[in-house]
Amino acid sequence: MYSKHLLKKMYTDMLVIRYAEEILVEPIIKGEVKCPVHLYSGQEAVAVGIGAVLARKDYVFGNHRSHGHYLVHGGTLKGLIAEIYGKETGCAKGRGGSMHVCAPEAGFLGAAPIVAGTIALATGAALAASIRKDGRIAVSFFGDGATGEGTFYESLNFASLRKLPIIFVCENNLYATHMPLQDCRAANNIVATGKPFCIPSFREDGNDVLKVYDLAAKAAALCRAGKGPVLLEFMTYRMRGHVGPDDNVQGCRTDIRPAREVAIWKGKDPIEALEKYLLRRKIYRLIELKQTRSSVARTVKEAMEFASDSKYPAPEELGYYVSKK
Amino acid sequence: MSAKNRILQYSLAINEALHQMMSRDKSVFLIGQGVKSPWYVGNTAKGLLEKYGTSRVIDTPVSENGITGAAVGAALAGMRPVVVHPRMDFMLYALDPIINEAANWHYMTGGKSTVPLVVWGIINRGGEQAAQHSQAIHGIFAHIPGLKVVMPSTPYDAKGLMAAAIQDENPVVFIDDRWLYRTEGHVPTELYTVPIGKGVIRKKGTDITIVAISYMAPEALKAAQELELAGISAEVLDLRSAKPLDQELIIRSVSKTKRLVIADVGWKTGGLSAEVAALVAEKIGTDLRKPLQRVALPDVPAPSSKTLEAVYYPRSKEIVKAVKKILS
Ligand SMILES: Cc1ncc(C[n+]2csc(CCOP(=O)(O)OP(=O)(O)O)c2C)c(N)n1
Ligand SMILES: [Mg+2]
Numbered sequence: 001m002y003s004k005h006l007l008k009k010m011y012t013d014m015l016v017i018r019y020a021e022e023i024l025v026e027p028i029i030k031g032e033v034k035c036p037v038h039l040y041s042g043q044e045a046v047a048v049g050i051g052a053v054l055a056r057k058d059y060v061f062g063n064h065r066s067h068g069h070y071l072v073h074g075g076t077l078k079g080l081i082a083e084i085y086g087k088e089t090g091c092a093k094g095r096g097g098s099m100h101v102c103a104p105e106a107g108f109l110g111a112a113p114i115v116a117g118t119i120a121l122a123t124g125a126a127l128a129a130s131i132r133k134d135g136r137i138a139v140s141f142f143g144d145g146a147t148g149e150g151t152f153y154e155s156l157n158f159a160s161l162r163k164l165p166i167i168f169v170c171e172n173n174l175y176a177t178h179m180p181l182q183d184c185r186a187a188n189n190i191v192a193t194g195k196p197f198c199i200p201s202f203r204e205d206g207n208d209v210l211k212v213y214d215l216a217a218k219a220a221a222l223c224r225a226g227k228g229p230v231l232l233e234f235m236t237y238r239m240r241g242h243v244g245p246d247d248n249v250q251g252c253r254t255d256i257r258p259a260r261e262v263a264i265w266k267g268k269d270p271i272e273a274l275e276k277y278l279l280r281r282k283i284y285r286l287i288e289l290k291q292t293r294s295s296v297a298r299t300v301k302e303a304m305e306f307a308s309d310s311k312y313p314a315p316e317e318l319g320y321y322v323s324k325k
Numbered sequence: 326m327s328a329k330n331r332i333l334q335y336s337l338a339i340n341e342a343l344h345q346m347m348s349r350d351k352s353v354f355l356i357g358q359g360v361k362s363p364w365y366v367g368n369t370a371k372g373l374l375e376k377y378g379t380s381r382v383i384d385t386p387v388s389e390n391g392i393t394g395a396a397v398g399a400a401l402a403g404m405r406p407v408v409v410h411p412r413m414d415f416m417l418y419a420l421d422p423i424i425n426e427a428a429n430w431h432y433m434t435g436g437k438s439t440v441p442l443v444v445w446g447i448i449n450r451g452g453e454q455a456a457q458h459s460q461a462i463h464g465i466f467a468h469i470p471g472l473k474v475v476m477p478s479t480p481y482d483a484k485g486l487m488a489a490a491i492q493d494e495n496p497v498v499f500i501d502d503r504w505l506y507r508t509e510g511h512v513p514t515e516l517y518t519v520p521i522g523k524g525v526i527r528k529k530g531t532d533i534t535i536v537a538i539s540y541m542a543p544e545a546l547k548a549a550q551e552l553e554l555a556g557i558s559a560e561v562l563d564l565r566s567a568k569p570l571d572q573e574l575i576i577r578s579v580s581k582t583k584r585l586v587i588a589d590v591g592w593k594t595g596g597l598s599a600e601v602a603a604l605v606a607e608k609i610g611t612d613l614r615k616p617l618q619r620v621a622l623p624d625v626p627a628p629s630s631k632t633l634e635a636v637y638y639p640r641s642k643e644i645v646k647a648v649k650k651i652l653s
Contacts, residue, residue, distance in 0.1 A: 034452060034453045034631065035452070035453035035454070035455070035629055036452070036453070036454055036458070083629075086453060086629055086630030086631055086632070086633075087630070088630075090630075092629075094628070094629060094630035094632075094633065095455070095456075095626075095628050095629055095630065095633070096455055096456070096629055097453050097454070097455045097629030097630075098629075099454075099455060099457070099458070100455055100456070100457075100629070112457055113457055113458060114414065114415070114417075114418075114457050115387045115415075116387070117457075145386070145387045146387065148385075148386030148387040148388040149387055149388060149389075149390070149418065150388070150390050150391060151418075176386070176387055177359070177362065177364065177365075178359070178361070178362040178364060178365075179384065179386070183384070183386075184386040184387070185386070312630055312631070312632040313628075313630050313632055313633050314632070315632055315633065315635065315636040317633075318623060318625055318628065318633050318636050318637060319623065319625055322624065322625050322626065
């Protein structure tokens, strides 16, 4: 089944994301972090399950909620936190902030908050791979809300027409800012949108990292065998607000989502689910879980210290990076 | 408080225009992403959903291109839609329906059809939101024949220009700025319009003209007050419309002061400040005592980091500096 190494890696990766997100909560509330931050807590299994089947040479594009995607695909923790704090040592040198994390050196070509904007870009990366026949695949991460944009369908069609090696990964967390899915789509059927474009499409529990991993492995294999693209819809839930810790409406820290619904999904925490599995399978003893947790917490704290010790960009350098010199 | 000197917030002035126009004219409806969420549109849509219901106050999926196109089509079919984009950045998905379709339609049909549409785009910048959540792209729209572009800086104009935009037979791009939403000012309770294409002198002066628009208009006033203390009499001209430009008012003022600073909320190159400068050069170029100065955004995308943001957005200080440069 799953190797110990893989399980431990996926567990650690999920923890890193969770801790990195949760350490930001206080600074956001206190106003130390000003830049809009879309926390990924609760959805870690999707980024990690997909990331586990990718090779370093593969391409990944994210969206506005991409700290997890970035971390899994080669972005550094220090670069992330420093970027959110607007520091010169950030992954985008303080120019992009939380919504523009990137690690192009590791294949994470970037993230951007224009909803659905990066879906076509990821399609283009797959096109590059297909022209070069270099065996790379591309992954596009986007939310349920992004399926409202025409470019999503245009990308599906073009990718299918050209048999591009791309996995379209929809993280369906049931909301697009203040809008529940049923107010945005005539039917709860995102997975079905691949069908008219002849794209193999699958829906899965996005809070079960093993299921995500299995499906991701299948999708990647299809893509690498020239049978892409593939559309995956993962049902999941964000544990935090749309932007910031717990609000969908700026200035009032109350979630618009029904409390009962939030509670139900809290019970499906993907990290706790994996912990139960690891203990049951005796991959970890309880003490080892705790050790892993505290070691990850330490690493995240170090990144925080790194960020706070780092310098802000110099105002004289405002004009840098507009065009390659 | 008597109705004559009622004070109202900028955002609520927009809200009042929408209420009054929707109540007066059943063909007016509001559509766009976030119309029921203050997170998107502040309190500009307050009470509209409750009063007019979901058939005329339509919150939409994230589909700017399709929704804006639908608004254009509804306008062609006899409605008066107001389609809102809670950030101008999101509106870029809708450039086709706005520019190819709405702007050209009257011309392409030999004047047979009209597109009485308001495309309402909100400038929402600062706050370390970075490049895709901060853009002021009025210059793009002002470039397009067939579009009118209004950018109110006061609550009075916000209400009057929204009402005028809705009543206009042509597509009007109405652009406001979240930084102005809490500004307060006198707003009559009754429905009125502010003419599109007409600027206004906010402060009379003799030494120099400051032509400003949108958020830069109050900044220009602040600058003028500061300059007054230094013995400099600046005239502040608030354009209110980026298109049509109030050429006559600009030329009249600059002919008098013979000195000019232009303050825009957009980028410097190829934008509104360039257009005003070109106009002045064409009409009275050699009459200026000194070369004009422009205060605009540097040609750089919006940064995230606060140290860069602090030097990115010009304010009254930069206007004062530009004026002093001319008058030194
Ligand atoms: C083109 C565009 N329109 C609107 C927005 C405002 N906006 C930011 S996030 C978001 C919802 C995205 O929902 P979804 O894709 O489901 O992602 P989630 O936030 O749920 O992860 C919207 C509408 C935007 N960023 N870009
Ligand atoms: Mg969503």
